[in-house]
Amino acid sequence: MYQNNQAVVAPSEQCVTTVTEKAPQNLHWTTCFNQDFELKKAFSREDRDRVFRLRHQVYCEELAYEPVSPSGLELDDYDRRSIHCLLQHRKTGESAGTLRLIASNNDAELLPIEHYFKDEFTQPDLVPSAFDREAVSEFSRLAVAASFRRNIQSQQNPILSQVAAVSDSDTQTHYRYISAGLYLAALEQARLLNLKHAYVAVAPALARMLNRVGFQFQQISNPIELNGKRAAYYLDIDKCIHTLCDDYRELWRVLAAQLRNGSFEHYNA
Numbered sequence: 001m002y003q004n005n006q007a008v009v010a011p012s013e014q015c016v017t018t019v020t021e022k023a024p025q026n027l028h029w030t031t032c033f034n035q036d037f038e039l040k041k042a043f044s045r046e047d048r049d050r051v052f053r054l055r056h057q058v059y060c061e062e063l064a065y066e067p068v069s070p071s072g073l074e075l076d077d078y079d080r081r082s083i084h085c086l087l088q089h090r091k092t093g094e095s096a097g098t099l100r101l102i103a104s105n106n107d108a109e110l111l112p113i114e115h116y117f118k119d120e121f122t123q124p125d126l127v128p129s130a131f132d133r134e135a136v137s138e139f140s141r142l143a144v145a146a147s148f149r150r151n152i153q154s155q156q157n158p159i160l161s162q163v164a165a166v167s168d169s170d171t172q173t174h175y176r177y178i179s180a181g182l183y184l185a186a187l188e189q190a191r192l193l194n195l196k197h198a199y200v201a202v203a204p205a206l207a208r209m210l211n212r213v214g215f216q217f218q219q220i221s222n223p224i225e226l227n228g229k230r231a232a233y234y235l236d237i238d239k240c241i242h243t244l245c246d247d248y249r250e251l252w253r254v255l256a257a258q259l260r261n262g263s264f265e266h267y268n269a
Contacts, residue, residue, distance in 0.1 A: 029174040030250045036174070037096060039185050039258040042084040049073060051084045051098045058143040065227045078102050078112060078140075085185040087178060089148075097144040099182040101189050104128065104136050111138040113199050113232045116224065123220040126234040128199065135196040139186045142206075144178050177251060180210060184244075184252045188259055190237050198235040203228050214244035 027035075042051045052073035059066045059074050066074055082100040089096050104111055111128050121127050128136045190198055200207075200217065207217045216239060221232035244252060 028250075029177070030247065030254050033174045033177060033181065033251060034254045034258075036090060037178075037181075038088045038090050039181075039255050040086050040088065041189070041259070042086040042098075047086055048079075048084060050095050051086055051100075052079075054095045054098050054145055055141055055143045057145070059141075062146065063227075081105070081109060083189055085182055085189070087182060087185075094147065095145055096148045097142070097178045097182050099142045099186050100140055101186045102138040102140060103193075103195075104133050104138075107133055109133070111136065111199060112140060113138060113201050113221075116201065116226060117221040117232045120221040120224055121232070122222060123218070123234070126218065126220045128197070131197050135194070136199070137190050137193075137195045137197070138199045138201075139183065140200065142179060142182060148175055148178060179206070180213065180248065181251055181255060183210060183215065184248065185255045185259060187235075187237060187240060188252065188256045191241065192259075196237055198237055200233050200235065201226065201230050202233060203230055207233060213248045214240070216240055216243055 040047065042048045052075045056066075056069060056072050056074035060068045079100070081104075082102045084098060084100045086095060087097040088094070102111060103109075107129075114128055124130065187198070202217075207215075207219075211217055215235065217233040217235055219231050220234045223229045223231040241249075241252070
């Protein structure tokens with residue numbers, strides 16, 4: 001079963017001014033984020049296995065969205081044409097979160113939303129087939145490790161914790177931006193690959209959260225049951241970069257600088 005995690009959209013929502021978090025030694029939270037986390041593209045077998053292992057922990061063991069695999073890895077056919085963002089905690093080396101970008105190089109390589117929402121699209125001018133196939137992509141398989149979202153809220157609602165990972169520690173308030181950071185990383189990868197159009201299949205809470213800080217998800221389908229209510233959303237990549245709120249644009253710059261150290265080639269899983 002395909003699953004991406006959380007959504008709904010209000011393209012007309014105004015960008016909400018974010019309140020700067022207090023951080024250790026009066027550092028801006030984006031500086032703390034940069035100091036604590038390293039973003040990389042998982043091209044090596046070892047790093048891809050780390051991605052698939054984290055996805056298995058979240059999707060199979062915790063949320064039971066997918067069957068448990070004896071290998072302890074969660075992967076599918078789309079991984080063969082995906083680039084995986086892996087967020088690693090610098091001090092411990094632990095995998096904190098992951099998100100993948102699925103490419104579509106020809107008409108035979110459909111995106112997941114084209115399979116699950118093919119009879120539910122409501123805006124035919126914004127579906128993947130309306131654009132150059134090599135200019136579209138899909139962001140999916142968001143997963144945040146449990147150790148980076150442990151608090152009372154996440155224990156009571158593990159799905160909500162995927163939306164905004166937080167920590168009990170006052171020195172780790174920037175952990176709550178892990179999910180948004182992974183979407184920003186995917187946006188930057190798509191931009192550098194000259195991809196213009198992105199899609200996600202998410203539930204209301206995550207889309208509302210991301211729209212409030214400048215992501216402009218446009219709902220293009222009726223909602224369906226897909227491990228909870230999910231709808232398909234369209235994102236104009238170039239436009240999104242310019243509509244981000246100030247703090248999130250700064251986080252995008254931080255992550256873009258980290259990504260510039262990596263390669264953008266595709267691989268075979």
